[in-house]
Amino acid sequence: MLQVRNLVVNYGPVEVIHGISLNVEKGEIVSVLGPNGGGKSTLLRTIVGLMRPQQGEISYQAARIDGRSPEENLAHGIALVPEGRRIFSRLTVLENLWAGAYLVRNKRVVDESLAFVFNQFPILAERRAQLGGTLSGGQQQMLAIGRALMSRPQLMLLDEPSLGLAPILVQDTFQLIQRLRGEGLTIILVEQNARQALEISDRAYVLASGQMQAAGRAEEFQKGGLDLERAYLGDA
């Protein structure tokens, strides 16, 4: 579904991703793990088009998409739930969700998506008139994911959805991601929480110091056939 080949990404003159490759098949949950500053967020931001790669190719459903804008990518079904959630704090919960459906012109489809999101997150339905900034961390995470769902994506990129959440909420988040895959979504999950991410993933990559240090099936990492810790250190 998505192929990334030899991707090089810079911030100004500084190269932070040094030629990485990755591929994701339809219906998979693929984790991208790795230490702080490894380049995980940069990878996701480049896939959706917030950043332009220096070199390399990104293709999605057999079409080259490097160079497309985030708007175009969203229209083609790629949605990013950004790091830190970044909900619109001064918009109401409902307005946040409407913003997520900005590209959907059909009012009925918007209402259906809204019903789906409220069904997944009943608390958001209760607080629909409240400002996003007044929600708790866990509720903001639900809103961030719900907002991305409003565009009816096929491929959803989640950047550290469990960050800063209480352990019980982390569990809920991972369960939700599994449910979404059950609904037909394909998911790329960036996580620091490696152990739990592997439990729900089909495959995983480890990205450290801007390079793919390891890649394989989730069980191989769990059973120790692939050494997660050494990959984290960046010289596996």
Place this chain on the structure above:
Amino acid sequence: MTPELLVQQLINALSLGSIYALLALGLAMVFSVLGMLNFAFGELVTITGYVMFWLVAAQTSFVTAAVAGVIFATLASVLIEQIAFRPLRRAPFVTLLFSSFAVAVIIQNLIRQLVSPRPKGVPVPGIFDEVWRFGTFQIGVLPMITLGVGLAALGLLAAFLQRTSWGLAIRAAALDFEVARLMGIRANRVISLAFAISGLLAGVAGVLWVARRGTVTPDMGFVPILKAFIAVVIGGLGNLWGAVLGGFVLAFLEVTLDVVLPIEFRPYTEAFALIAVVVILYFRPQGLIAAQTAERV
């Protein structure tokens, strides 16, 4: 102070406040979406003024001239963005600042060369100078019209921002431009829209400004942008409704000082108003309504 005078001054403050609010909102609109201070904003008021001057001199009715002035300011604002700012989209903040400053200087000099460096009169309809009497109360027609037009414009804009999907796009982009793009909101379109609204507000404020002054000069944009800037700072930079509030607060400060200051201090009203602003900012450095840019974790 007599109740009559009090009511008069109250209406003065509200009418001046509605002009300041329009100006501040226009400046804040672009600032909150793009993070740039548009120094050429005052020149949109100037453009409105000269379009009106030209049309009124050509025997057009004042109202038609006013509408044309607003339309020209709106178009000019969108055009300025495309020519002077869009090519610099990725440039640092200071580059954009200089670019907008250059636009302001160019427009002023074009007017000096093509029209005249000296003030030109714009005859306003006689009714503007009239006074309505209710018993012992006297109320100027112009302040009432100003207040009515100002509040109507603010109300329409609020409805647009709160109730339409374009309005939602603007508010989302003002809060977090990058995430707005992730929602599929097209960057160029929302920026053009912000400049159009900014120009429209400058145009409406410009018409009211010209109606008060009755003259136009090439540098007439300076005071409006200064007031807008102060009001925006009072209200909280990057916050749309804060800008509106800041406009009214500034006008009330000025009118109050004008009333309470001894006559020999009157020429310094604006200086005292600035001191009052500094005092406000001392107690609330983020402005009356703090912009919320920080993320929660």
